[in-house]
Amino acid sequence: MIAMLHDMVDMESPSGDKQALERLTQYMANRFTGIGAAVEFLQSNAGGHLRASWGSGSEQALILCHLDTVWPAGELARRPFRIEDGRAYGPGVYDMKGGTVQAFFALKAIIELNTRPESKIVFLCNTDEESGSMSSRELIEQEARRSRFVLVPEPASGPAGAVKLTRKGWGIYHLTVTGRSAHAGGDPKKGISAVTELAHQILKLQALTNDSTGTTVNVGVIAGGTVVNVVPDKAEARIDLRAKSIEALQKTQQEILGLAPVTQGAILKVSGQINRPPLEATEKNMRLYRRAKQIAAGLGIELPGTHVGGVSDGNFTSAVGVATLDGIGAVGEGAHAVHEYLELKAMAPRAALVAHLLAE
Numbered sequence: 001m002i003a004m005l006h007d008m009v010d011m012e013s014p015s016g017d018k019q020a021l022e023r024l025t026q027y028m029a030n031r032f033t034g035i036g037a038a039v040e041f042l043q044s045n046a047g048g049h050l051r052a053s054w055g056s057g058s059e060q061a062l063i064l065c066h067l068d069t070v071w072p073a074g075e076l077a078r079r080p081f082r083i084e085d086g087r088a089y090g091p092g093v094y095d096m097k098g099g100t101v102q103a104f105f106a107l108k109a110i111i112e113l114n115t116r117p118e119s120k121i122v123f124l125c126n127t128d129e130e131s132g133s134m135s136s137r138e139l140i141e142q143e144a145r146r147s148r149f150v151l152v153p154e155p156a157s158g159p160a161g162a163v164k165l166t167r168k169g170w171g172i173y174h175l176t177v178t179g180r181s182a183h184a185g186g187d188p189k190k191g192i193s194a195v196t197e198l199a200h201q202i203l204k205l206q207a208l209t210n211d212s213t214g215t216t217v218n219v220g221v222i223a224g225g226t227v228v229n230v231v232p233d234k235a236e237a238r239i240d241l242r243a244k245s246i247e248a249l250q251k252t253q254q255e256i257l258g259l260a261p262v263t264q265g266a267i268l269k270v271s272g273q274i275n276r277p278p279l280e281a282t283e284k285n286m287r288l289y290r291r292a293k294q295i296a297a298g299l300g301i302e303l304p305g306t307h308v309g310g311v312s313d314g315n316f317t318s319a320v321g322v323a324t325l326d327g328i329g330a331v332g333e334g335a336h337a338v339h340e341y342l343e344l345k346a347m348a349p350r351a352a353l354v355a356h357l358l359a360e
C-alpha cells in the first residue's frame with residue numbers, strides 16, 4: 001500500500017494539467033487491469049476520467065475517487081514523499097491518494113480471497129473534482145443512479161477517522177459594480193465610487209451569514225479602482241456560499257442575485273450559481289452508515305460520524321437519491337494544507353472496512 005501511495009504521490013496531478021493527469025490515469029488503469037478489471041477511458045478536456053469495473057449483473061456498487069489534487073506542479077520538489085513516525089507526507093497523501101489506495105487494496109483483497117460478490121463493482125476516478133467536477137458531474141450522477149450504494153474514500157475527519165454524514169452545499173458568485181470615474185481632486189462630486197458601493201455590498205453579503213442555520217457567505221476576493229487620484233468606476237467581488245439544505249442554499253442565492261445598489265447611479269451585476277447541492281443525512285445514507293459502523297466495530301475500529309462544510313462528489317451522488325458513505329478514506333490531517341499527512345496504521349483497517357462493505 002505504501003509503495004502504491006508513493007507511486008501516486010510521485011505522479012503530481014494538479015487539476016487541469018492534462019499531461020500529468022493522463023499519466024496518473026494510465027498508471028491507475030494498469031493497476032486495475034492487474035486485478036482483472038475492464039477499463040474504460042472517458043475523455044474530457046480536463047485530462048480524462050477512468051472507469052474500471054468488475055463483474056456483471058444489474059446490481060452495482062460504486063467507489064468514487066478523484067485523482068487530481070490542489071497542488072501545482074513542483075510542489076513535490078518542496079515536499080517529497082516521506083515517512084516519519086508512522087505518518088506519510090507529500091502532496092495529496094490525505095486528499096485523496098491515500099483513500100484511493102485503500103479502496104484499491106480492498107478490491108484486490110476480495111478478488112484474491114474470492115469473496116467478491118456476483119454483482120458489479122465500478123471504480124470511477126475523475127480528474128477535476130478540486131476544480132468543481134465540471135466535466136465529470138454528469139458521468140458521476142449517471143453511474144450513481146445505476147448503483148445500490150456509493151463509497152467515497154475522501155479523507156476522514158479527525159484522528160478518530162469520522163465519516164462525513166453531511167456536507168454543506170456550495171454556491172459561487174461574482175459581483176461587479178459599475179460607477180462613474182472622475183478627478184478625485186477637481187470633480188469628485190461628478191464621480192460615483194464603485195469601491196464605496198462595493199463596501200456597502202460586502203457588509204450586506206457578510207450579514208447573510210447565519211450561525212443558527214449554518215449558512216455562511218464569504219466575500220473571498222475583491223478588486224477595484226485604478227489609481228489613487230481617480231474616483232473608481234469599477235469594482236468586483238467573488239463570493240462563496242455554503243448551506244446545509246437546498247432550500248437555504250436557494251433562498252440565500254436569491255438574496256445574493258437580488259442585491260440592490262445603495263449609491264445612487266451605481267450599477268450591480270451578479271452572476272453565479274449553485275455548484276453542488278448539500279449532502280444530507282438521508283435515511284438511505286444513515287442506513288449505510290449504521291451498517292458500516294457495525295462492520296467497523298467487528299474490525300475493532302470506531303467509526304464516528306461528523307458534519308462538515310467542505311464539499312465532495314458525494315454531494316452529487318447523495319442528491320440523486322443514492323445511499324452514499326463519504327469520508328471513508330484516509331485518516332490524517334491537513335487537506336489542502338502544507339502539513340497534510342496520513343496515518344499509516346489506519347490504512348489496512350480502513351481498507352478492510354471497505355472490503356467488507358463491498359463483499360456484502
Ligand SMILES: [Zn+2]
Binds near residue numbers: 066
Ligand atoms: Zn478530496
